[in-house]
Amino acid sequence: MKKSRILAVAAIALVGGAAALGYTQTALTAAPVEAPADAVAVTAPPAIRVVAAERRELVERLVVTGSIVARQEAAVGVDLSGMIVQELMADQGDTVRKGQVLALLDRSMLETQLAQADANRAQAEASVAQVAAQITDAEIGVRQAAESLDRARELQRKGIAAQSQLDNAVNAYDSAVAKLESARKALAASQAQLGVIDAQKQNVELQIQKTQVKAPADGLILARNATLGGIVGASGGALFRIAIDGDLELSASVPETSLPRLKPGMAVEVRVAGATEPTRGEVRMIEPEVNQTLRMGVVRIALAQDDAVRVGNFARGSIETTRRDSVAVPLAALVYKGTDGFLQKVTDGRVATVPVSIGVRTDGFAEIVSGVAAGDEVVSRAGTFVADGDLVRPVRQQDTGAVAR
Numbered sequence: 001m002k003k004s005r006i007l008a009v010a011a012i013a014l015v016g017g018a019a020a021l022g023y024t025q026t027a028l029t030a031a032p033v034e035a036p037a038d039a040v041a042v043t044a045p046p047a048i049r050v051v052a053a054e055r056r057e058l059v060e061r062l063v064v065t066g067s068i069v070a071r072q073e074a075a076v077g078v079d080l081s082g083m084i085v086q087e088l089m090a091d092q093g094d095t096v097r098k099g100q101v102l103a104l105l106d107r108s109m110l111e112t113q114l115a116q117a118d119a120n121r122a123q124a125e126a127s128v129a130q131v132a133a134q135i136t137d138a139e140i141g142v143r144q145a146a147e148s149l150d151r152a153r154e155l156q157r158k159g160i161a162a163q164s165q166l167d168n169a170v171n172a173y174d175s176a177v178a179k180l181e182s183a184r185k186a187l188a189a190s191q192a193q194l195g196v197i198d199a200q201k202q203n204v205e206l207q208i209q210k211t212q213v214k215a216p217a218d219g220l221i222l223a224r225n226a227t228l229g230g231i232v233g234a235s236g237g238a239l240f241r242i243a244i245d246g247d248l249e250l251s252a253s254v255p256e257t258s259l260p261r262l263k264p265g266m267a268v269e270v271r272v273a274g275a276t277e278p279t280r281g282e283v284r285m286i287e288p289e290v291n292q293t294l295r296m297g298v299v300r301i302a303l304a305q306d307d308a309v310r311v312g313n314f315a316r317g318s319i320e321t322t323r324r325d326s327v328a329v330p331l332a333a334l335v336y337k338g339t340d341g342f343l344q345k346v347t348d349g350r351v352a353t354v355p356v357s358i359g360v361r362t363d364g365f366a367e368i369v370s371g372v373a374a375g376d377e378v379v380s381r382a383g384t385f386v387a388d389g390d391l392v393r394p395v396r397q398q399d400t401g402a403v404a405r
């Protein structure tokens with residue numbers, strides 16, 4: 001009986017162990033299998049910052065540099081030689097009017113020549129009067145000789161006078177006519193001499209007028225080369241240089257590839273070396289010739305009146321070449337393949353690389369002529385983290401709490 005009890009206890013133990021083993025297997029089979037935390041991070045789409053293409057005003061500018069010059073310059077000089085500067089009446093930096101006297105030259109020698117010309121003219125006038133009186137006498141002589149000749153012919157016809165008397169009358173008449181003709185020629189010569197003297201006098205008077213060195217136009221005196229007591233000459237160069245009307249402009253160099261973008265009338269902001277405020281300007285002219293060595297053209301920019309601007313100043317001009325409202329994206333969003341531009345457009349969380357036509361580039365933005373529309377979202381920094389077809393989680397500017405790449 002004791003043996004039977006031992007067997008019964010062993011059987012119960014076996015049954016309990018089997019039940020426990022079955023429960024454990026069932027529990028292991030039914031329990032869910034949890035994936036590692038690293039597996040979740042791998043399968044989640046990456047967070048990528050995106051920006052929307054938007055319409056904005058784009059202003060493109062071309063920066064040029066050069067020097068300030070006079071738009072038109074006048075050189076003031078004289079064609080007199082050996083004249084001494086007697087008085088200076090204007091200086092560098094003065095604003096002058098047309099006809100204003102800038103300097104006076106010593107004209108004492110010219111006044112002496114003028115007095116001599118007046119004396120010569122008086123002498124010539126006296127000579128003309130004397131010859132005119134001789135002509136009057138010669139005309140009387142011709143008339144008397146003609147009357148004598150008529151009487152001699154009448155007497156000869158009647159047979160009263162000898163042939164010799166008629167011959168003498170003819171000779172007297174011819175002599176009187178010759179004297180009259182000579183007197184008339186003498187009068188013409190005297191009158192011609194009077195004309196020569198008048199021309200000489202006029203020339204001296206003109207030279208006297210030139211001793212007053214006058215401004216040929218309104219403007220600003222840029223340079224004064226005349227000195228008090230200095231001797232001037234026709235080959236001595238200009239005594240004064242004047243910027244006509246005081247108009248100054250920027251003569252700036254421009255690469256030949258940029259010249260087609262420029263047109264007269266374009267607005268320019270000019271900054272002169274040392275000036276704190278910019279000066280307004282406008283493209284006046286694009287010179288037609290390009291330097292064949294430097295491959296540079298020249299643009300002339302008219303400037304507004306500004307006391308801070310001086311001839312010779314170095315200046316930098318910013319020319320507004322384009323201003324328009326267009327679809328634009330940040331320059332960082334563009335990716336290039338050769339010379340072609342592309343954007344990584346994000347639609348429903350998937351990246352699609354699309355070709356685009358690029359226009360103006362300015363202020364960190366690029367104009368998109370075609371390829372995307374306003375409101376389309378693109379990867380803000382393209383070509384670095386994602387490729388065409390990738391699934392991403394877009395992070396917009398207003399989103400918070402996301403990790404943007």
